[in-house]
Amino acid sequence: MSIAELHPEDLLDREESGTLTPAEEDLLRAHLAHCAACRMERTLRADFAADLDAELPLHDGALFVTGALKHAPAAPTTGDRESRPSFEGPAANDDASAPHPALPVKRPARRRLAALILIAATLTFATGAAARWSGVLPSVFGSPAGVEPVVVPANVPSPVEVPRPAPHGNAAPVESTPAVEASATPAEAVLPATPKSAATAHAVAVRATPPKEPTPSPDAPVVVPPPVVAPAATVAPQVAEPAPERSPSSLFADATDARRRGDRAAAMRLYGDLLNKHPNAAEANATRLALGRLALDSGDSGRALGLFDQYLGSGEGTLREEAMAGRARALQNLGRETEERAAWNTLLQSYPQTIHRERATARLEHR
Amino acid sequence: MSDADFPRSMAVEPEVAPSPAMQLAAQAAKGDVAATRRLLEAVAPRMMRVVQMVLGGAHADLDDVVQQSLIALVQALPSFRGECEPVHYGTRIAVRTAVAARKRTRLQWSRRDDEAETETLADPRPLPLDAARAERRKMLLRDLLADIPDEQADSMAMRFMLGWSLEEVAVATGAPVNTVRSRLRLAKEALRRRIEADPALADELEVQS
DSSP, X not given: OOHHHHSOHHHHHHHHHTOOOHHHHHXXXXXXXXXXXXXXXXXXXHHHHHHHHSOOOOOOHHHHHHHHHTTOOOOOSSOOSTTSOOOXXXXXXXXXXXXXXXXXXXXXXXXXXHHHHHHHHHHHHHHHXXXXXXXXXXXXXXXXXXXXXXXXXXXXXXXOOOOOOOOSTTOOOOOOOOHHHHXXXXXXXXXXXXXXXXXXXXXXXXXXXXXOOXXXXXXXXXXXXXXXXXXXXXXXXXXXXXXXXXXXXXHHHHHHHHHHHTOHHHHHHHHHHHHHXXXXXXTHHHHHHHHXXXXXXXXXXXXXXXHHHHHHHTTOOTTHHHHHHHHHHHHHHHXXXXXXXXXXXXXXXXXXXXXXXXXXXXXXHXX | OOTTTSOSOOBOOTXXXXXXXXXXXXXXXXXXXXXXXXXXXXXXXXXXXXXXXXXXXXXXXXXXXXXXXXXXXXXXXXXXXXXXXXXXXXXXXXXXHHHHHHHHHHHHHHTSSOOOOHHHHSOOSOOOHHHHHHHHHHHHHHHHHHHSOHHHHHXXXXXXXXXXXXXXXXXXXXXXXXXXXXXXXXXXXXXXXXXXXXXXXXXHHTOOO
C-alpha cells in the first residue's frame, strides 16, 4: 500500500477544488469511513476555513508594523545575499521566558493580579505609613524648635485630623489611625478591620511599618505633636483630586478587553474616551476602525461611516481593507446605493483577493 | 476556503513580471524603510490571522507573537529569494513562530500546578453545540501541534488550518512533496492515536465521514 493510499490528501484537495471523479469520490468515501484522522482533517479544514474568512481581529496593526520596522535591516554594504542567515523560525526550545526587547510586555492575568495586589499594598503602606509617620516623627525626634509639645490625656482625640485622599483603585480604604489610638495600643492591633480583600495589603503594610517608638502604657499620657498650623489648603475640606488621565494604550487595552468580553457598551465608551482625549495617539486610528465596526453592528451606520472615513483619510494602511468594507456596509445600511456601489468597486480594485469579495460581488450584482 | 484568499499558484513564474509585493520585498531587503513599511502593511493582516488561528483568539501572547512574526519577517527579508510571494513567505514565518509559541506555552503550563489554559478560560459564555464541537476540535489540533516535531507541526498547520494543498506546503517548506506527505502521515498518526486514546472524545467531536 502506497503512502497516498494510506492517506489520500490529493483526493481531499481535488474534492475541495471540485475536480473529483465519481470513482475517486467512492475511493475517498471508502477511506474516510475507516480513517478518523482523515475525517478529522476534512472537518478541521472546514472549521478553520470559516476562521480564515472571518473579519480580522482588531489589533493595532500600525503599532505592530512600527515595532517591526525597528528591526528593519540596514542598507547592505555588500551584495552577498547568500552569506546572510536564512530564516529558520524560532526553535521550540528557545528560551521563551525572555521577551523580545521590542515587544510590549503583556502580562498574563495572574501576573497582572499580582501586580495589582502589589500596587494596592504599596498604596496602603504609603497611606498608613504617612499617617503613622506624622504622629511618630515628632515624638521620636522631638518637636520642632520653639514649639512645646502638648501633653493630652490618652482619650482626647487629636485636634487636627487632616483628611487624606482616598486610596486609588480598588485598594481597600485605610482609615487614619488617630494618634491617641496609636498610642494606646500596638500599631498592629489598632489597624482597623479591613475587608478580606485588603488583608494581604495590610499584612505587607504592617510588615513594612517603620521602626516604632516603644509602646506606651495604655494609661500613660501621650505626647502629641502640637496642633499643626496647616496651610488653608491643607485643612480645608479637600476636593476630590481629578483622576489622573489614562494613557491611550491602557484605554485601548481595556476597550479591547471589553469588546472581547462582548461588553459592547463599555467598549464603545472606552474607545470614545480614547478618541476624545487622545485623538492623535498611535492607537487612535485602530480605535476609529474598532469603534466604527461596533457602531455599525449596533445600527449607528452614520457614526460608523464617519469613523471609517476618518480612518481611510488618515493614510493608515494596515486595516484599510477592513475599513473600506465597513464603509461600504455602512453606506448599504444608509441606503446610499450609488456610493455603496462605488465603495465596493474601490475595494475590489484595491484588494482583488479580499475576503469580502463574495459580499462585494453580490452587492454589485444586486438589482 | 476560497481560492482567492490563498491563491494556489504560489510559485512565481520566471517569465511573469514580479508582482508589486515582490518588488516591495526586493526594495525592503535592500534596506528601504518605506518599502518595508508598505510590505508589512500588506502582509500583516494575513500574518495576524494565521497567528490567531494557530494560537486561538484568546491566547494571552497573541499580540506578542504577531509582533514576533513581523520582526522575524523583517529580519528574514535579506535572505528572501523570491521563490514564492512575500505573503506566503510571511505566512510560513507566522506559522512557525506561532507553533513555537504554542510549544513554549505548553512547556510553561506543564511546569505549573494547575492545567488551565488561558484560551479555555477567556470566554465563559456557552457556545452552541456545533460551535463548541468545532472549538474543541480546533483545541485538539492546537494541542497536538505543541506535541509533535516542528516539521510535522508546520506541515500540519499549513494543511489543516490554512487548507493548503500538498504542493503548496512543499513550496512553503522547501521540501519535496513526498516528504511533506510523509510528515503529514506521521502527524496524522499522532492525531489518530490521540483520538483513539479517548473514544468519548471521538464521539463528542462527531468526526463524521
